Amino acid sequence: MKMKNLLIEKQDSITLLTINRPEKLNALNKATIQELHDAFKTLSEDKSVQVIVVTGSGEKAFVAGADISEFADFSVEKGGMLAANGQEILFDFIQNLSTPVIAAVNGFALGGGLELAMACHFRVASENAKMGLPEVTLGVIPGYGGTQRLPQLIGKGRAMEMIMSAVMIDAETAKNYGLVNHVVPQDQLLEFTKNIAFKIARNSSVAIAKAIEAINANYEDGVNGYETEIVNFGSCFGTADFKEGTTAFLEKRKAVFLG
Numbered sequence: 633m634k635m636k637n638l639l640i641e642k643q644d645s646i647t648l649l650t651i652n653r654p655e656k657l658n659a660l661n662k663a664t665i666q667e668l669h670d671a672f673k674t675l676s677e678d679k680s681v682q683v684i685v686v687t688g689s690g691e692k693a694f695v696a697g698a699d700i701s702e703f704a705d706f707s708v709e710k711g712g713m714l715a716a717n718g719q720e721i722l723f724d725f726i727q728n729l730s731t732p733v734i735a736a737v738n739g740f741a742l743g744g745g746l747e748l749a750m751a752c753h754f755r756v757a758s759e760n761a762k763m764g765l766p767e768v769t770l771g772v773i774p775g776y777g778g779t780q781r782l783p784q785l786i787g788k789g790r791a792m793e794m795i796m797s798a799v800m801i802d803a804e805t806a807k808n809y810g811l812v813n814h815v816v817p818q819d820q821l822l823e824f825t826k827n828i829a830f831k832i833a834r835n836s837s838v839a840i841a842k843a844i845e846a847i848n849a850n851y852e853d854g855v856n857g858y859e860t861e862i863v864n865f866g867s868c869f870g871t872a873d874f875k876e877g878t879t880a881f882l883e884k885r886k887a888v889f890l891g
């Protein structure tokens with residue numbers, strides 16, 4: 633897969649996806665959003681890819697937002713389309729992927745950049761990371777799911793304050809808020825995140841996919857997450873991974889999942 637704005641490196645069972653526009657602090661222009669969609673789609677269809685780690689190139693930014701230069705002259709209609717299209721092809725798409733996606737937040741994650749990190753299944757940050765949704769300083773609001781996912785992750789009051797004040801929070805505060813799971817020195821970020829990814833990759837990818845779906849069901853309108861859990865739990869019993877996992881346990885050996 634050759635991409636203009638992305639680097640894709642496969643390392644055994646995990647893949648590192650690096651957004652590579654460092655001169656623009658990895659801002660998400662239309663082309664990068666489309667490339668990310670294409671990359672996530674292809675990788676999620678590849679059975680040998682068990683976990684995807686997303687990061688930004690350079691030491692300064694994960695992603696400094698949607699590319700402001702592309703939408704500054706948009707009309708009401710085009711603005712609405714920008715958000716709808718982005719949510720559909722990238723942000724909701726990542727959230728609902730059955731392959732686990734971890735954001736390794738290596739610097740500024742602002743606006744669409746924080747929204748991208750929040751669409752991932754969970755986040756690890758480097759000590760220098762700064763996170764915020766500064767859209768109201770531009771006279772607009774978050775449009776890639778930020779008004780929904782930020783309160784889900786950190787609570788309504790904190791999200792209200794962050795979005796209204798447009799402040800950037802540091803990595804430690806983000807960890808205290810529950811926005812990121814871990815904070816590590818920048819030079820250890822990828823190694824640390826990949827270690828988590830390799831731990832995940834050892835487990836049943838079939839079961840993990842069902843768990844992601846059940847967890848996400850909690851946040852879907854009109855869906856009873858407990859019902860989804862029951863259905864997905866039951867369906868695991870018909871999988872080869874369940875047979876292997878339980879048999880291996882009873883035989884006191886390590887399970888070898890086919891994926």
Ligand code: COA
Binds near residue numbers: 656657698699701740
């Ligand atoms: N869209 C388009 N270009 C962006 C961008 C964005 N969201 N964020 C940064 N860039 C570009 C800058 O325009 C600059 O390009 P140039 O060299 O061609 O002028 C380059 O990236 C470097 O950014 P710069 O602002 O010079 O770096 P800095 O260290 O002074 O400031 C930030 C870093 C992150 C504080 C600053 O770039 C910023 O505020 N970015 C916008 C954040 C934002 O509002 N995001 C939400 C968008 S919805």
